[in-house]
Amino acid sequence: MHRLLLVLAVLALASCGGGGSRPTGEVGQACMSAGRSAATPRLCSCIDQVAGRTLSRAEQRETARYIRDPEKLQEMKLDDRPRAEEMWRTYDRFVNAARTACG
Structure with a gap:
């Protein structure tokens, strides 16, 4: 599950x-500091603008x-407290918006 979430996030962000x-x-x-090969200044700037x-x-x-720290993302995704569930929905909307705006 952790790898799937990480792959989905990287693919979404790499499409910007x-x-x-x-x-x-x-x-x-x-x-920029995450050390992923697809993380270019152009891509990260786009993601940053969408986040803003x-x-x-x-x-x-x-x-x-x-x-x-993708492990923290995995922990949040598996957390069933209402705050974590809301943050997951927020994060998911952000990833989709980044894919749309930057793709």
Whole structure:
């Protein structure tokens, strides 16, 4: 399950293409520092812009943690508390928005 979530997130994020500058937001910086081969400044900048439009500051911080540490994403996905379930829905909407806006 963990690998499936990671693969889905990377594929969604890798399909983005927008902007060309280095990202300055927390999500974009996490994208750049995550060490994934598909993480280019252009891709991470696009993801960062989508995060800025679709996520609150707190959600951006949490999403950046998930990008840096996919294990935390897996933990959140498996957590059945209402807050975790809501964050999963928020994260899923963000990934879909990033795919749409940047693809």
